[in-house]
Amino acid sequence: MPLIKSQTAEPVTEEARKSARDCAGLVAQLADANPTARRWAARDLADCPNAAAVLLDHLKREPEVSVREVILTTLTALGDETAVAGLVDCLRSEDAALRNEAIEAMRQLPDAMAPIMRGLLADQDPDVRIFAVNILESLCHPDVETWLIEVIDCDPHVNVCGTAVDLLGEVGSMQARESLLRLKARFANEPYIRFAADLALERLRDA
Amino acid sequence: MKRILIVDDAATVRLYHREILETANYAVEEAMNGIEALEKALQSPFDLYLVDINMPKLDGYGFLRELRGQDLPQAPAIMISTEAQANDEQRAYIAGANIYLIKPVKPDRLLTQVRLLLGDVYR
Amino acid sequence: MPDPVPVDPTISDADFQKFREFFYRKTGIQFDLSKRYFVDKRLVERIEATGTGSFRGYFTLLRFQVNGEELQALTNLMTVNETYFFREEYQFQCLVNSVLPEIVARKTDRRPVRLWVMPSSSGEEPYSIAIYLLERWAGIHHWDVEIIASDIDTRILAQARQGLYSTRSVQHLPARYLQQYFERRADGYQICDDLRQSVEFTRVNLAERTDTRPYRDFDVIFCRNLLIYFDDVSRKTATETFYDILKPGSFIFLGHSESMSRSSSLYKVRKFPEAIVYQRPLEER
Numbered sequence: 325m326p327l328i329k330s331q332t333a334e335p336v337t338e339e340a341r342k343s344a345r346d347c348a349g350l351v352a353q354l355a356d357a358n359p360t361a362r363r364w365a366a367r368d369l370a371d372c373p374n375a376a377a378v379l380l381d382h383l384k385r386e387p388e389v390s391v392r393e394v395i396l397t398t399l400t401a402l403g404d405e406t407a408v409a410g411l412v413d414c415l416r417s418e419d420a421a422l423r424n425e426a427i428e429a430m431r432q433l434p435d436a437m438a439p440i441m442r443g444l445l446a447d448q449d450p451d452v453r454i455f456a457v458n459i460l461e462s463l464c465h466p467d468v469e470t471w472l473i474e475v476i477d478c479d480p481h482v483n484v485c486g487t488a489v490d491l492l493g494e495v496g497s498m499q500a501r502e503s504l505l506r507l508k509a510r511f512a513n514e515p516y517i518r519f520a521a522d523l524a525l526e527r528l529r530d531a
Numbered sequence: 532m533k534r535i536l537i538v539d540d541a542a543t544v545r546l547y548h549r550e551i552l553e554t555a556n557y558a559v560e561e562a563m564n565g566i567e568a569l570e571k572a573l574q575s576p577f578d579l580y581l582v583d584i585n586m587p588k589l590d591g592y593g594f595l596r597e598l599r600g601q602d603l604p605q606a607p608a609i610m611i612s613t614e615a616q617a618n619d620e621q622r623a624y625i626a627g628a629n630i631y632l633i634k635p636v637k638p639d640r641l642l643t644q645v646r647l648l649l650g651d652v653y654r
Numbered sequence: 655m656p657d658p659v660p661v662d663p664t665i666s667d668a669d670f671q672k673f674r675e676f677f678y679r680k681t682g683i684q685f686d687l688s689k690r691y692f693v694d695k696r697l698v699e700r701i702e703a704t705g706t707g708s709f710r711g712y713f714t715l716l717r718f719q720v721n722g723e724e725l726q727a728l729t730n731l732m733t734v735n736e737t738y739f740f741r742e743e744y745q746f747q748c749l750v751n752s753v754l755p756e757i758v759a760r761k762t763d764r765r766p767v768r769l770w771v772m773p774s775s776s777g778e779e780p781y782s783i784a785i786y787l788l789e790r791w792a793g794i795h796h797w798d799v800e801i802i803a804s805d806i807d808t809r810i811l812a813q814a815r816q817g818l819y820s821t822r823s824v825q826h827l828p829a830r831y832l833q834q835y836f837e838r839r840a841d842g843y844q845i846c847d848d849l850r851q852s853v854e855f856t857r858v859n860l861a862e863r864t865d866t867r868p869y870r871d872f873d874v875i876f877c878r879n880l881l882i883y884f885d886d887v888s889r890k891t892a893t894e895t896f897y898d899i900l901k902p903g904s905f906i907f908l909g910h911s912e913s914m915s916r917s918s919s920l921y922k923v924r925k926f927p928e929a930i931v932y933q934r935p936l937e938e939r
Contacts, residue, residue, distance in 0.1 A: 432887050494717065
C-alpha cells in the first residue's frame with residue numbers, strides 16, 4: 325500500500341522564535357510588514373504591562389482585518405479600564421465592522437461594563453444607545469433586565485426601544501410588564517413596537 | 532413560491548418581517564449574520580434578500596459585497612438600517628442594495644417594495 | 655437549609671420559542687416544531703439535573719452563567735456526538751474531489767500536503783481520512799501526505815494510537831476496506847500497523863498559545879464538532895489560531911451542524927459541489 329509518510333518524527337516545525345518575546349520587541353513587531361508577525365505580537369502582548377494602550381493605538385492604523393480581530397480578542401482578555409474605554413470609543417467609529425467587533429468584545433466583560441452601562445444607555449447619540457443595548461444581548465449581568473426596562477420607559481427613540489424590547493422577550497420577567505404596556509401606548513402608531521411588545525409580554529412568566 | 536432570506540441579528544425583527552412576508556405567500560428563511568446568510572445563499576440562492584446593516588461577524592454591507600461577487604443568479608436586495616444618516620444609504624447602494632429602508636418598517640411599505648422588486652402584481 | 659425549589663418542568667409554547675431563538679443564536683442550530691418533543695425532553699432533563707425547578711429558572715441559568723458550562727452540557731445533549739468511520743462522508747468526498755486538487759494545483763514545491771485533525775478523538779476520523787486518501791485520491795501517487803491528529807485528552811490519544819474499534823464503529827466501511835486496513839480481534843477490529851504508523855498523534859490544548867504555536871503551514875484542518883461546545887470567546891480564539899496554522903488559501907472543515915458564522919469573519923465561505931468549506935484568504939494587507 326502506498327505510504328502516507330510523516331516526514332519527521334516531530335511533525336511540526338519547531339521554528340526558533342525569531343526575536344525575543346520581550347515587550348519592547350513585541351511593540352516593534354506590531355509595525356512589522358508581515359501580518360502573521362503582527363498577529364503573534366498582538367496575541368503575546370497580553371502578558372505585557374500597558375498592553376491595552378499600545379494595542380488600541382495600533383488598532384486605529386491596522387489595515388488587515390485578521391490582525392484587528394486578534395487585537396480585539398486580546399483587549400477582551402485584558403478587560404481593564406483602558407481596554408474598555410478604547411472599546412467604547414470604537415462605538416463612535418464610522419466603520420461598521422469595527423463597531424460590531426467592539427460590541428462583541430464588550431459583551432464578554434460584564435464586570436467592567438456594569439459601572440458604565442447607564443452612561444452609555446443615556447448617550448446623546450441614539451446610534452450609540454442602540455449599540456449599548458446590543459451589548460446587553462449576551463451580557464451575563466443580573467441588572468440587564470433593569471437597564472432594559474429603564475430604556476423602554478425613558479428613551480424617546482423608537483429604534484432604541486425597539487432593540488431593547490427584542491431583548492426583553494428573552495430576559496424579561498413580570499417586572500417588565502407595566503413598562504411594556506406603557507411602551508405600546510407611547511408608540512401606538514408603530515406596528516413593529518406593538519408586535520415586539522406583545523411578543524415579549526407573551527413570553528413573561530413569573531419567577 | 533418565491534423565497535426570501537431575512538438577515539438580521541434581532542430575533543423579533545426576523546419574526547416581524549417573516550409574518551408580514553408569509554401572509555403575502557412568500558417562503559421565508561432566516562440568518563442572523565452575513566456569514567450565515569452567505570452560507571444559505573450559496574446552498575440555495577434566494578429570490579430576494581432583506582438585509583440589516585448592523586450585525587456581528589459580517590455586517591450587511593459585507594454580506595452584499597460578498598453576495599454580489601459570487602457566481603450566483605443575482606437577486607434584488609433591500610437594505611434596512613436603524614440609522615438615518617445619508618451616507619449609510621449611499622454606502623448601501625454601493626454595496627449592492629436595490630432599496631434602502633429605515634427601521635421600523637411598516638408592513639404595507641415592506642410589501643410594496645418587495646412586490647415591486649420581484650415584479651409581482653398586487654394580489 | 656433552603657426551601658426546596660418547587661418543581662414545574664413544563665415547557666410552554668412561548669418558552670419553546672424563546673429557547674429556540676436563544677439556542678439558534680448561540681449555536682446556529684435551528685429546531686423546528688417537529689423537534690418539539692425531542693427538545694422539551696432534554697430541557698426537562700436539565701431542569702431536573704440542575705435543580706432549577708422550572709423553565710424560567712433554568713433559562714436564567716443558561717442565559718446568565720458566566721462560564722457557559724450549562725450551555726455546553728445542554729449542547730452535548732442536543733447534538734449527536736457519536737464518532738464512527740466515514741461519518742459525514744460527503745466531507746471526505748469534498749476533500750479528495752475538490753479541496754486537494756485545488757491545493758496541489760497551487761503548489762510550487764514538492765513538500766508534503768499537510769492535514770491536521772483536531773480533535774483526534776479516538777482516531778476514527780484521521781484513520782478515515784487516511785483510508786479515503788489511499789482509496790479515492792489519485793494524487794496520493796504523486797504527493798506525500800502527512801496526517802497529524804491532536805487532542806487535549808491523553809487517554810483518548812492512547813486509545814487512538816492503539817486503533818481498536820467496535821463492530822458498530824466500522825459498520826459503514828466497505829467490506830474490502832475492513833479486510834485491507836484492519837485486523838480482526840476478539841473484541842472488534844484493529845487498524846493495521848502500516849496505517850497506524852501513518853498518522854501522528856499529538857497532545858494539544860487549543861487554548862494554549864505555547865501548544866499551538868509550533869503548528870503551521872497546514873493545507874487542511876478538520877475541526878468537526880468541537881467549536882460548537884466552546885463559549886463565544888474560546889471559539890473566536892480557536893478560529894484565530896487556526897488562521898495562523900493554515901497556509902494562505904488553505905481550508906478548514908467544520909462539523910455538519912456547525913457554521914463559521916458563530917465564530918469568525920476571517921474566512922472565505924467556499925461552496926463546492928459536495929460541501930461548504932472555509933478558506934483562509936490567499937492575500938492579506
